[in-house]
Amino acid sequence: MDAGVVAAALEEARFDARQASRYEDLADDLRGPAELAEWERIAALLAAAPAGTVYDPDVDDVVQAELAADAAAAAREAELHEAVRIAARANHLQVLRDLGTLDQAEPAEGDEAARDELTRRTGGYVQADVDAWLAHALAAHRGHYRDPAARHAAAGLLTPPVLAHAALLGELLRLVPGADVGELAFAARLAATEPEAVDALAALLTRALTPGSWA
Incomplete structure (x- = not known):
């Protein structure tokens, strides 16, 4: 103007x-x-x-400061909303744990953050049952893990033991498709103590089960 x-x-x-x-x-x-x-x-x-x-409003310091303040307020509101959502999901997962029905639940987007929230509430104690549930879901591509993008994102959201557990489970289920979850409980114990070794084992199984990979 x-x-x-x-x-x-x-x-x-x-x-x-x-x-x-x-x-x-x-x-x-x-x-x-x-x-x-x-x-x-x-x-x-x-x-x-x-x-x-x-x-030009683009070079008006007052306008730009107001826009920045509005953006910051919107970001704070979004963070608060997300924190409330994560807390509610963590509460729901806790109820499922108490009822013994967690394994029947379908994982949803943001459950990695809900897992972290449960761990925070217990002062850093590892949520072994929740970790196992997430690893099984990741290995079997259940819930939101059906989406390859969600599985890729999980690599930056879950701990190395959970990721190693999921990787080993995925290959073991390829090797023995009808294996029961209880039969594979050892995978969680191995991953909890030696996640790097379990990753190496999973990679070796991947090569063994993939035709032509040894060529």
Whole structure:
């Protein structure tokens, strides 16, 4: 906007303010005075600038500061909403644990964070049953782990023992498709103590079970 456009907008805002002052029901309306003050500020900026300067909100420090404040407030609100959602999901998983039905639940997006929340609540104690549930789900591609992107993301969200457990389970289930979960309980114990060795074993099994991989 050039100075002429700003001057016209300022005059219109002043006219609206004079009109509003005549009506009692509009006396408490803060939008009009705020709009007038903003146009006065912009007009003052152009008056102090070299002749021919146009107003650009992208280089207006006040506007940019307001936008940054709005973005920060929105981010804080989103973080709070996500924290509430994670806490609610952690509560739900805890109920399923108490009922002994966790293994029947389908994992959902964000359960990695719910797992961390449960661990935080217990002062860092490893949630062995939740870890095993997530590892089984990851290995079997259950729930949101059906999506390859979710499985890829899990590599940065789950602990090395859980990932190693899932990797070994996946190869063992390929080797013995009908194996019962109870028969593979040893995989969790191995992964908890030697996750790097379990990763190496899973990689070796992958090569053994993939035709042509030894060529």
